[in-house]
Amino acid sequence: MHDTSFEATPPTVADRLAAEALIVDVDGFEGPLDLLLALSRSQKVDLRRISVLALAEQYLTFVDQAKALRIELAADYLVMAAWLAFLKSRLLLPPDPSDAGPSAEDMAAHLAFQLERLAAMREAAARLMARARLGQDFFARGAVEGPALIRRVRYSATLLDLMQAYARLRTRDEFRPFAFDRQNIWTMEQALDRMRGMIGFAGEWTDLASFLPEGWGGDSARRRSATAATFAAVLELARQGQCELRQSETFAPLSIRRRQ
């Protein structure tokens, strides 16, 4: 233990222990105000009648002891110490009539108010937490039954939306970068795809022309392309053994049927 050389009467062992207990516990305090509140409890009086002068002395002693024990105190503890030292000197000196600032009594009263308010809030917090609480002492309905939310969605579309959508579709090609347009060409791949799906239905001899894709039977260029592609596709299917092909004479209609 450090044998400190205090000018005052040497403290009793009990006092020393109490002081050390406070200091060792300094981490447990939430700032200087909390510490002051703890110190003020030792005056064992109503907080409203507390002696701020005595409290300031206690606090300064505490800080001195902490220094002696080489305990690092946070800056705000030292700021408070400086302010309390100032307050203490003001309280001890006779008031200076030329001083325009707040009186020492006002400052002391405010500190007492702060301590009282903090103590009151502590007590209020304790009373609040001691109340009967939902989920611990009283309970909500366990089986929630509703309200069942019936959500109805109304889709809205106006005639304008519809027309704009159509216009967008019909004019889409106008905005494409230029490319060789092969829109009247039915490719053999397309025809083969289509025939694969349909050949199963051709149990009887069926005219090849009826297998042309929809919309390709009218315009002659389109019909020609579709016929050629479909014919090529049928040849491919015949080669694979999936269908039979027959033509009664040259230029007669071609008929096909599924291979039994």
Place this chain on the structure above:
Amino acid sequence: MTDTPTLFAAPPLAEQERMLEAMLFAAAAPVPLAELAARMPEGCDAPAALAGLRRRYEGRGVVLMQVGAAWAFRTAPDLGFLLQRETTETRKLSRAATETLAIIAYHQPVTRAEIEEIRGVAVSRGTVEQLLELDWVRFGRRRMTPGRPVTFVVTQAFLDHFGLESARDLPGLKELRAAGLLESRPAPDAEGPGEDEPGDDLGQSEMFGEDADAS
């Protein structure tokens, strides 16, 4: 009440009812009678208290019900309407649905393959289903071509919703352009069926005449 001597007197029946009331209220699921009895102080008569509690709630907005060997509070069946909340949300029709609907309106009767050809992308199942559900389109007659594909046509509800007397009232491309809805010049080959009038005989006029057998 039981005859066995207990350390404390059993609470009065009214108090036992209060206990049951709280336990059944707070429980998430029906509570078995055995469990209710086990949780109550010694000497309680859970069945008697339950019977009393049940009588107390007779005709109220909440009733005490037996569910198998367990008990639960349930809201009175006649008040179910109060527990429903309807919300109506207005949502804009998706672009895919709007386009599909427009194509059906302008080209009806039209097959799925034709819609896909015009849109340039596959038509998702959900899109058509949504339009069917909205009762804006319905199935038309099957096309008499191989595969006999179904066609789609618009409904009377569609006409009502969009304030049209018939699908022929839909403005054509020329009118759309005149109205400033189209800013581009006409494409050389954009003469779709919607442009002037439906080209083929399976056009809209026929379709409206045969509403009755079409669905």
Place this chain on the structure above:
Amino acid sequence: MTDTPTLFAAPPLAEQERMLEAMLFAAAAPVPLAELAARMPEGCDAPAALAGLRRRYEGRGVVLMQVGAAWAFRTAPDLGFLLQRETTETRKLSRAATETLAIIAYHQPVTRAEIEEIRGVAVSRGTVEQLLELDWVRFGRRRMTPGRPVTFVVTQAFLDHFGLESARDLPGLKELRAAGLLESRPAPDAEGPGEDEPGDDLGQSEMFGEDADAS
């Protein structure tokens, strides 16, 4: 009952109580009075029916409680011992959190700077976050002072959790106000231990005037 003629006569008050009973029983969270009224048929007098229902449940195992502008059934606090199994273990709040909560409740609307002045230490970020997360406090209106700091107020969930009808029912509120301990008293000296707060009088008293929007 209202005087305005309605298409159908309003249900009798006993029936209205049944309706409230069902709606409040079915919900876990407090139901706002406005919503109760909206869900009841036209011509009903929800406040009167609520008052009747509350009387009916007085002293029962389940009681009707007012929580701000909303209502809820809750088990009677004295029966908690029967319901321990339903207890949801809540994390113990730190001293800093409970004090901060109490300061917000008793001083609301209150700024962070004011909380710090009262506690004498900085409010850690986590403390406020924890209270926000519990939905016990929320942001109130900004203070119309330089910097326009946000304020904190307590929520309906706070009232519900602590079984309070309104923030006015906080224990000891009257005494604290009478003792002047809820005033925001500026320090007499700018260099005092507390920060010099803009000493406006937007204390709890103002908050009472605007209860309506406080949830």
